Amino acid sequence: SAVISQKPSRDICQRGTSLTIQCQVDSQVTMMFWYRQQPGQSLTLIATANQGSEATYESGFVIDKFPISRPNLTFSTLTVSNMSPEDSSIYLCSVDGRGGLAGSLRETQYFGPGTRLLVL
Amino acid sequence: RKEVEQDPGPFNVPEGATVAFNCTYSNSASQSFFWYRQDCRKEPKLLMSVYSSGNEDGRFTAQLNRASQYISLLIRDSKLSDSATYLCVVTDTGRRALTFGSGTRLQVQP
Numbered sequence: 244s245a246v247i248s249q250k251p252s253r254d255i256c257q258r259g260t261s262l263t264i265q266c267q268v269d270s271q272v273t274m275m276f277w278y279r280q281q282p283g284q285s286l287t288l289i290a291t292a293n294q295g296s297e298a299t300y301e302s303g304f305v306i307d308k309f310p311i312s313r314p315n316l317t318f319s320t321l322t323v324s325n326m327s328p329e330d331s332s333i334y335l336c337s338v339d340g341r342g343g344l345a346g347s348l349r350e351t352q353y354f355g356p357g358t359r360l361l362v363l
Numbered sequence: 364r365k366e367v368e369q370d371p372g373p374f375n376v377p378e379g380a381t382v383a384f385n386c387t388y389s390n391s392a393s394q395s396f397f398w399y400r401q402d403c404r405k406e407p408k409l410l411m412s413v414y415s416s417g418n419e420d421g422r423f424t425a426q427l428n429r430a431s432q433y434i435s436l437l438i439r440d441s442k443l444s445d446s447a448t449y450l451c452v453v454t455d456t457g458r459r460a461l462t463f464g465s466g467t468r469l470q471v472q473p
Contacts, residue, residue, distance in 0.1 A: 285464060285466050288460045288461070335406055335407075337461075352461055356405075356406050
Protein backbone atom coordinates (compact mmCIF):
# COMPACT_ATOMS: atom_id res chain seq x y z
CA SER A 244 0.00 0.00 0.00
CA ALA A 245 1.04 3.64 -0.43
CA VAL A 246 2.98 5.29 2.35
CA ILE A 247 1.75 8.81 2.95
CA SER A 248 3.22 11.23 5.44
CA GLN A 249 1.94 14.60 6.57
CA LYS A 250 3.64 17.46 8.30
CA PRO A 251 3.00 18.79 10.84
CA SER A 252 1.14 16.05 12.68
CA ARG A 253 -0.46 18.68 14.90
CA ASP A 254 -0.29 22.38 15.59
CA ILE A 255 -1.85 25.07 17.74
CA CYS A 256 -2.18 28.39 15.97
CA GLN A 257 -3.42 31.88 16.69
CA ARG A 258 -6.38 33.26 14.80
CA GLY A 259 -5.48 35.35 11.78
CA THR A 260 -2.36 33.32 10.98
CA SER A 261 -1.87 30.73 8.24
CA LEU A 262 -0.59 27.17 8.32
CA THR A 263 0.77 25.12 5.44
CA ILE A 264 0.33 21.35 5.64
CA GLN A 265 2.55 19.09 3.57
CA CYS A 266 1.64 15.71 2.13
CA GLN A 267 4.33 13.38 0.78
CA VAL A 268 3.68 10.07 -1.01
CA ASP A 269 6.26 7.36 -1.55
CA SER A 270 5.32 6.87 -5.22
CA GLN A 271 3.98 8.92 -8.10
CA VAL A 272 0.22 9.45 -8.12
CA THR A 273 -2.00 11.34 -10.51
CA MET A 274 -4.61 12.62 -8.12
CA MET A 275 -4.35 13.79 -4.55
CA PHE A 276 -7.25 14.83 -2.37
CA TRP A 277 -7.54 17.05 0.67
CA TYR A 278 -10.24 16.36 3.26
CA ARG A 279 -11.30 17.98 6.48
CA GLN A 280 -12.74 16.18 9.49
CA GLN A 281 -14.22 18.53 12.04
CA PRO A 282 -14.64 17.35 15.65
CA GLY A 283 -17.20 14.56 15.86
CA GLN A 284 -17.90 14.73 12.13
CA SER A 285 -17.08 12.65 9.12
CA LEU A 286 -14.73 13.61 6.32
CA THR A 287 -15.56 16.39 3.88
CA LEU A 288 -13.68 16.84 0.63
CA ILE A 289 -12.02 20.25 0.29
CA ALA A 290 -10.40 19.92 -3.11
CA THR A 291 -8.78 17.64 -5.66
CA ALA A 292 -5.20 18.43 -6.63
CA ASN A 293 -3.79 17.33 -9.97
CA GLN A 294 -0.20 17.94 -10.95
CA GLY A 295 0.17 20.69 -13.53
CA SER A 296 -3.29 22.19 -13.15
CA GLU A 297 -5.27 24.24 -10.68
CA ALA A 298 -6.96 22.42 -7.86
CA THR A 299 -10.68 21.75 -8.11
CA TYR A 300 -12.56 22.97 -5.05
CA GLU A 301 -15.79 21.62 -3.61
CA SER A 302 -18.77 23.79 -2.83
CA GLY A 303 -18.10 25.86 0.27
CA PHE A 304 -14.33 25.89 -0.15
CA VAL A 305 -12.40 28.60 -2.02
CA ILE A 306 -8.84 28.98 -3.20
CA ASP A 307 -8.22 32.16 -1.22
CA LYS A 308 -8.94 30.35 2.03
CA PHE A 309 -7.36 26.98 1.13
CA PRO A 310 -4.65 27.49 -1.50
CA ILE A 311 -3.17 24.22 -2.73
CA SER A 312 0.08 23.46 -4.49
CA ARG A 313 0.94 20.32 -6.45
CA PRO A 314 4.44 20.82 -7.77
CA ASN A 315 5.08 17.17 -8.65
CA LEU A 316 3.52 13.71 -8.59
CA THR A 317 4.59 12.86 -5.03
CA PHE A 318 3.90 16.04 -3.09
CA SER A 319 1.16 18.55 -2.29
CA THR A 320 0.53 21.33 0.21
CA LEU A 321 -2.66 22.75 1.65
CA THR A 322 -2.61 26.16 3.33
CA VAL A 323 -5.28 27.17 5.80
CA SER A 324 -5.29 30.96 5.55
CA ASN A 325 -6.38 33.63 7.98
CA MET A 326 -7.42 30.99 10.47
CA SER A 327 -10.32 31.21 12.88
CA PRO A 328 -11.39 28.78 15.64
CA GLU A 329 -13.91 27.28 13.18
CA ASP A 330 -10.94 25.95 11.19
CA SER A 331 -9.96 23.68 14.08
CA SER A 332 -10.11 20.28 12.49
CA ILE A 333 -8.14 17.32 11.25
CA TYR A 334 -6.86 17.80 7.71
CA LEU A 335 -6.12 14.64 5.72
CA CYS A 336 -4.63 14.06 2.32
CA SER A 337 -5.38 10.95 0.33
CA VAL A 338 -4.33 9.38 -2.92
CA ASP A 339 -6.19 7.24 -5.39
CA GLY A 340 -5.27 3.58 -5.39
CA ARG A 341 -5.07 3.53 -9.16
CA GLY A 342 -2.27 4.99 -11.16
CA GLY A 343 0.56 2.57 -10.69
CA LEU A 344 0.93 2.22 -6.94
CA ALA A 345 2.70 -1.08 -6.47
CA GLY A 346 0.51 -3.68 -4.80
CA SER A 347 -2.51 -1.39 -4.62
CA LEU A 348 -6.09 -2.43 -5.18
CA ARG A 349 -7.77 -0.72 -8.08
CA GLU A 350 -10.45 0.99 -6.05
CA THR A 351 -8.62 1.89 -2.89
CA GLN A 352 -7.86 5.32 -1.53
CA TYR A 353 -5.11 5.63 1.00
CA PHE A 354 -5.13 8.33 3.65
CA GLY A 355 -2.30 10.12 5.34
CA PRO A 356 -2.22 10.15 9.15
CA GLY A 357 -3.78 13.63 9.27
CA THR A 358 -2.80 17.00 10.68
CA ARG A 359 -4.62 17.96 13.86
CA LEU A 360 -5.11 21.73 13.96
CA LEU A 361 -6.35 23.79 16.88
CA VAL A 362 -6.95 27.51 16.35
CA LEU A 363 -7.17 29.68 19.44
CA ARG B 364 -30.64 15.72 2.64
CA LYS B 365 -27.14 14.27 3.12
CA GLU B 366 -25.68 12.35 0.20
CA VAL B 367 -24.79 9.40 2.40
CA GLU B 368 -26.74 8.69 5.58
CA GLN B 369 -25.89 6.37 8.42
CA ASP B 370 -27.22 5.70 11.88
CA PRO B 371 -24.58 7.33 14.11
CA GLY B 372 -25.03 4.80 16.90
CA PRO B 373 -23.32 4.05 19.15
CA PHE B 374 -23.97 0.35 18.89
CA ASN B 375 -22.94 -1.30 22.14
CA VAL B 376 -22.76 -5.08 21.71
CA PRO B 377 -21.22 -7.95 23.67
CA GLU B 378 -18.34 -9.98 22.30
CA GLY B 379 -19.54 -12.66 19.94
CA ALA B 380 -22.64 -10.76 18.86
CA THR B 381 -23.69 -10.16 15.29
CA VAL B 382 -24.23 -6.54 14.37
CA ALA B 383 -25.51 -4.91 11.17
CA PHE B 384 -25.00 -1.38 9.90
CA ASN B 385 -27.07 0.25 7.23
CA CYS B 386 -26.39 3.12 4.89
CA THR B 387 -28.43 4.91 2.23
CA TYR B 388 -27.16 7.12 -0.56
CA SER B 389 -29.03 9.73 -2.56
CA ASN B 390 -27.06 9.95 -5.81
CA SER B 391 -28.36 7.32 -8.22
CA ALA B 392 -25.22 7.86 -10.33
CA SER B 393 -23.07 6.39 -7.55
CA GLN B 394 -20.97 3.57 -8.91
CA SER B 395 -18.48 2.46 -6.29
CA PHE B 396 -19.20 1.66 -2.68
CA PHE B 397 -16.98 0.99 0.28
CA TRP B 398 -16.90 0.49 3.99
CA TYR B 399 -14.02 2.20 5.78
CA ARG B 400 -13.03 1.79 9.38
CA GLN B 401 -11.72 4.65 11.50
CA ASP B 402 -10.18 4.07 14.90
CA CYS B 403 -10.12 6.88 17.42
CA ARG B 404 -7.63 9.60 16.43
CA LYS B 405 -6.54 7.64 13.34
CA GLU B 406 -7.08 8.01 9.63
CA PRO B 407 -9.77 6.00 7.83
CA LYS B 408 -8.71 2.68 6.36
CA LEU B 409 -10.48 0.62 3.75
CA LEU B 410 -12.35 -2.30 5.26
CA MET B 411 -13.92 -3.66 2.10
CA SER B 412 -15.40 -2.72 -1.23
CA VAL B 413 -19.08 -3.48 -1.80
CA TYR B 414 -20.17 -5.22 -4.99
CA SER B 415 -23.64 -5.70 -6.44
CA SER B 416 -23.42 -9.44 -5.91
CA GLY B 417 -22.50 -8.99 -2.28
CA ASN B 418 -19.15 -9.98 -0.86
CA GLU B 419 -17.73 -11.57 2.23
CA ASP B 420 -14.37 -11.25 3.92
CA GLY B 421 -14.07 -13.49 6.95
CA ARG B 422 -16.53 -12.25 9.57
CA PHE B 423 -17.59 -9.28 7.45
CA THR B 424 -20.31 -9.34 4.80
CA ALA B 425 -21.24 -6.34 2.66
CA GLN B 426 -24.31 -6.03 0.48
CA LEU B 427 -25.58 -3.50 -2.01
CA ASN B 428 -29.14 -2.89 -3.16
CA ARG B 429 -28.99 -0.47 -6.09
CA ALA B 430 -32.78 -0.27 -6.49
CA SER B 431 -33.18 0.92 -2.92
CA GLN B 432 -29.82 2.75 -2.86
CA TYR B 433 -28.94 0.89 0.29
CA ILE B 434 -25.69 -0.62 1.55
CA SER B 435 -25.19 -2.87 4.55
CA LEU B 436 -22.34 -4.29 6.59
CA LEU B 437 -22.74 -7.35 8.77
CA ILE B 438 -20.15 -8.26 11.39
CA ARG B 439 -20.38 -11.74 12.88
CA ASP B 440 -18.75 -12.95 16.09
CA SER B 441 -17.77 -9.43 17.17
CA LYS B 442 -14.34 -8.95 18.72
CA LEU B 443 -13.19 -6.24 21.09
CA SER B 444 -10.87 -5.10 18.32
CA ASP B 445 -13.86 -4.38 16.08
CA SER B 446 -14.65 -1.32 18.20
CA ALA B 447 -14.32 1.63 15.84
CA THR B 448 -16.36 3.97 13.67
CA TYR B 449 -17.53 2.43 10.41
CA LEU B 450 -17.86 4.83 7.49
CA CYS B 451 -20.07 4.21 4.48
CA VAL B 452 -18.44 5.69 1.40
CA VAL B 453 -19.60 6.15 -2.20
CA THR B 454 -18.22 7.66 -5.35
CA ASP B 455 -19.85 8.28 -8.70
CA THR B 456 -18.81 7.71 -12.28
CA GLY B 457 -15.65 9.56 -13.22
CA ARG B 458 -15.26 11.19 -9.83
CA ARG B 459 -12.49 9.65 -7.84
CA ALA B 460 -13.03 11.61 -4.64
CA LEU B 461 -14.99 9.87 -1.91
CA THR B 462 -18.26 10.95 -0.29
CA PHE B 463 -18.41 9.83 3.33
CA GLY B 464 -21.31 9.09 5.57
CA SER B 465 -21.14 10.44 9.09
CA GLY B 466 -20.12 7.04 10.45
CA THR B 467 -21.57 4.50 12.84
CA ARG B 468 -19.75 3.95 16.09
CA LEU B 469 -19.43 0.39 17.35
CA GLN B 470 -18.36 -0.50 20.87
CA VAL B 471 -17.84 -4.21 21.55
CA GLN B 472 -17.88 -4.98 25.24
CA PRO B 473 -16.35 -7.92 27.10
